[in-house]
Amino acid sequence: MSISVGIDKIGFYTPGLYLDMAELATARGEDPNKYLIGIGQSQQAVIPPTQDVVTMAANAASQILTPEVKDDVAMVLFGTESGIDNSKATAVYLAHLLDLSSHTRAVELKQACYGATAGLQLAADYVRVHPAAKVLVIGADIARYGLRTAGEVTQGGGAVAMLVAANPQILALEPVSSYHTADVMDFWRPVYRTEALVDGKYSTNVYLDFFKTVWTDYQQQTQRTIADFDAFAFHLPFTKMGRKGLRQILPEAAADQQATLKAAFEASQEDNRHVGNLYTGSLYLSFLSLLRHGQLTAGNRIGFFSYGSGAEGEFFSGLLQPDFRQGFDDAALTQLLAQRQRVSVAEYEAIYRRQLSNDGRDVRLAVGDDDAPYYLAGRQNQQRQYRHR
Incomplete structure (x- = not known):
């Protein structure tokens, strides 16, 4: 078992x-x-x-x-x-x-x-x-x-x-995830620099393309659709980035679910909006913000999109547990x-x-x-x- x-x-x-x-x-x-x-x-x-x-x-x-x-x-x-x-x-x-x-x-x-x-x-x-x-x-x-x-x-x-x-x-993490890697120069920091180099518009486009790629692959692996999800958490270098990602898949949902997913996103971006970019921590601050501000219940399935420039993307999911607020x-x-x-x-x-x-x-x-x-x-x-x- x-x-x-x-x-x-x-x-x-x-x-x-x-x-x-x-x-x-x-x-x-x-x-x-x-x-x-x-x-x-x-x-x-x-x-x-x-x-x-x-x-x-x-x-x-x-x-x-x-x-x-x-x-x-x-x-x-x-x-x-x-x-x-x-x-x-x-x-x-x-x-x-x-x-x-x-x-x-x-x-x-x-x-x-x-x-x-x-x-x-x-x-x-x-x-x-x-x-x-x-x-x-x-x-x-x-x-x-x-x-x-x-x-x-x-x-x-x-x-x-x-x-x-x-x-x-x-x-509880579900076992299936989808990931995608490509050698992309959208953001990097050579060892001789203390500040990053970034092509902002290009990086946004790569982020969105990677999301579509791993979301599609996840659906093919699991046979799940957007109807199986109660919320999504995105990597948020700035909150507008995740909003753009969500908008790509919202048309796949029925009207009432679109409203639910939009409300969940607003909850998930609240704390990031007041902290800024955490790089590796951004997705997980978004998740924590969703836990803190969202209308969630045990058993909800949450989708996660992780993105790292250069580039690596992954989509995975998890099920919310009964005692989640105690964590x-x-x-x-x-x-x-x-x-x-x-x-x-x-x-x-x-x-x-x-x-x-x-x-x-x-x-x-x-x-x-x-x-x-x-x-x-x-x-x-x-x-x-x-x-x-």
Whole structure:
């Protein structure tokens, strides 16, 4: 008899600063509606120097890991394209910060925004073979395109942490998925750059083409149609992107179901709209937003579209479980977002320029304004100095 495997718990962290997108539009000489409606973003997370992908992942994971759960974690799979070392995995730093067992396998995964989905699927396969084990899957990134660039409006950052287990509280993954890979230069970041290179319009077209491809293949494999779905969660580098994806398949649904799917999408984009681009974590923040704001019930089938530029796409599905609301702390997440402080455009630009340099020199960061449990204190002897309160 096959066991049910999927997402048991989910946590999210983003730093306590944000930029108002209408203010950014005004500062850049643009109509605010170009950002608020045309892109679909209201706020953007601002990442201070004291936070990187390791600390954000630790802050997200600490929300879902009790001492008892830690004992069962057999593996950490860390999806990111904002790695801090070309050799040592972010997962190793994270496992140490979280005080996980030295018998834990820890690996970093990279394929643009797709990395966390690769981690989720590998974790599920592992748990199906080792049902007593749990796997911690991370999607954490800092989206950087540069000040006054075309991609500036789609920056942001944060981390999503998921615990994959047998008999999960939140979502049971279904076994069939469809994936597609092609060598595409829509977005990339060479090792000598700190900001990404992107062909925005081309990347959007590739995203939409990949979605159609994997959706069609999934239907052929499963004989399911859009009528079998109650909601879809999309990778959302900006919320308008997922809206375009949904519009491609809405004509396949009856009128009443179209209304249901549209409402579910609005719920799924709510938190992303106020955080911005998380790269690997964007799909899973969208899923968490759907859980928090959507009208869902146990047994609902949710479709997921994951996309990573370069390019990799995957469509998969899962069934919502009866106790799904017990798998995340809704009140804490609401408080996290509500208590952030708004920064001016000038303050945002100054913070952007203060990111840890790539020259290897010793740095001591001003940590007094960062009240997160895990933070970056600086660099000494070319080693990042992580701290825990």
